Amino acid sequence: MHTVLIIDDSEINLTLIKALVLKLGDCDPVLFDNPVKAFEWCKANVPDLVIVDYMMPDMDGLQFIAAFRALHGRNEIPVLMITANDQKDVRYEALMGGANDFLNKPIDRAEFSARSRNMLSLRTGQKYLADRASHLEAEVAARTADIRDREKELIFRISRAAEFRDPETGAHIQRMAYYSQVVARNLGLDGKQQRLILEAAPMHDVGKIGIPDYILLKPGKLTHDEFEIMKGHARLGHELLAGSSSETISAGAEIAISHHEKYDGSGYPHQLAGKSIPLFGRIVAVADVFDALTSERPYKKAWSLEDAVVFLEEGRGKHFDPMCVEAFLAGWDDVIKIRQRFQDEIAPQL
Amino acid sequence: MLAYSLNRPVILERLGDDEEILLMMIDMYLQDVDNNCAALSSALAAGDQPTLLREVHTVKGLLATFADEDGAEMAAASESRLRAGDTNDVEAAIAAMQARLREVAEVLKREIGG
Incomplete structure (x- = not known):
């Protein structure tokens, strides 16, 4: 009518x-x-x-x-x-x-x-x-959302595949990803960047897929040569993920290669220092180390939260970007909630 | 100016041969004709040029609707003069228009047997 x-x-x-x-x-x-x-x-x-x-x-x-x-x-x-x-x-x-x-x-x-x-x-x-x-707009939005969901799922599964070869658990990658998001939020990054780091951070150790089991699963301390091979996971992860048209996977590549750099230039693989280290790498470094310290592994007991906080604080300006440590500690209540939400499960057996 | 006679075929052709619409329009014309004449007189008496111009324009359209070419032409001439600010003999022109409106009304009344 x-x-x-x-x-x-x-x-x-x-x-x-x-x-x-x-x-x-x-x-x-x-x-x-x-x-x-x-x-x-x-x-x-x-x-x-x-x-x-x-x-x-x-x-x-x-x-x-x-x-x-x-x-x-x-x-x-x-x-x-x-x-x-x-x-x-x-x-x-x-x-x-x-x-x-x-x-x-x-x-x-x-x-x-x-x-x-x-x-x-x-x-x-x-x-x-x-x-x-x-x-058409609604259809494109629905299809795009489908693709994004699939991309997220694939990223999570690829990240889990790497973690399966490691004593670490699926809960670790979820916790460190959400911790990274907390840091990003407290640094004032916008919602899009916060989502991006949440989705990309789980890929930080994906290069471990290429590390031989005798090194990756070695219960004792690694020799100098073994550690050098182990350090290669950062480059391997980058090689695996770089060049993607996906913004999330590209961010994952950047995180993979930069999350073991240290603020004072003593990290690897490129010995980058300060702001030369990509921001996402600096953020993930704090989130990953904190979760590794506070998680129990076959070769170590979990650190107390207080000890882990002291480690972060002492690492300001050396291992960690001081701003990222500040931002992490500013979101402490969220950190505790994330720890409670993603508890370690029994490690999967292959 | 010739006396008005209803040219039914011309009007009906414009209305798509719809007798119903024609009768409705005649009815409305007869209901409104006194108001149209009064509106002309009142605008003239008040010296309200814009309103007078608009009322003359309305009369022009009204007469044209009933295929009164002579009447519509007379109103159009008055409209042009008023638009140009020429008010000479405007009283006579308005009186002539009112007379024409009533003349048309009489013919239409006869048409519907009133």
Whole structure:
């Protein structure tokens, strides 16, 4: 059903146009003999076609069209203006002001029907395109969300695959990822960056997939040579993840290669120092070490929270970016909640 | 100016041969004609040029709707003069328009057997 707004100060014209609109079929005419009241109606209602007389008291047709077009979302609505044939100057002005077409006085049914139908077809096309655009937009958003969910799941599973080869557990990667998000939030990073680090941090140790079992699973202390091989997991992780078109995987590559760098330049693999270490690497360094210290492993007992905090504090400016330690400790209540939420499970057996 | 006679075929052609609409319009014209004449007189008496111009414009459209070409032409001439600020003989022009509106009303009344 099309809503057709008719504005004319002459009752006889209103009645005539209403009768003609009803003859078009599938139309609901809304009548106003006062353009100011019609304009008020337009603020809350969107007609499919406007038929407006030119000469009216208080607000003429040109003024009405200008005001109507200025309302949000009314720019495309077809407007037919009723004028006499001899009013060429008015017609030019109306066209410039946003009228789409004209109806001649006296009104002729054949002309009226043809012009009105044309305008209503235009409106139908506009609505179809708008609906289609909005439908497509929703569909793209739904598909994108699907892809993102799958990407997140794959990232988590790849990260778990690496963790399966390690005494660490799935709960470790979840805790350290959420700790990283806490640090990012307290550093003032925006919501998008916070989500990005949450999703990318689990990939920090994915390069361990390429480390031989005799080193990765060795219960005792690693020899110098073994440790050198172990350090290679940072590069391996980067090689595995770098060059992806996914923003999350690319962030994972950056974290993989930078999370063992130390603020004073004594870390690996590139001995980067200070702000030369990517921010996500500096954040993950704090989150990963804290969780490693406070988790029980086959070769060590879990540290107390207090001891782990002392370790972080003592590592400010040496191992860790002082700002990241501050941000971590500022989110202490969240850290405790995360620890409670993601408890260690029994290590999976392959 | 020739006396008005209802050119039914021309009007009906414009209305898509819809007798129902024609009768409805005649009925409305007869209901409104006194108001139209009064509105002209009142704008003239008040010296309200914009309102008078608008009322003359309305009369022009009204007479054209009933295929009164002579009457509509007379109103159009008055409208042009008023638009140009020429008020010479405006009283006579308004009186002539009111007389024409009533003349048309009489013909329409006869048409519907009133």
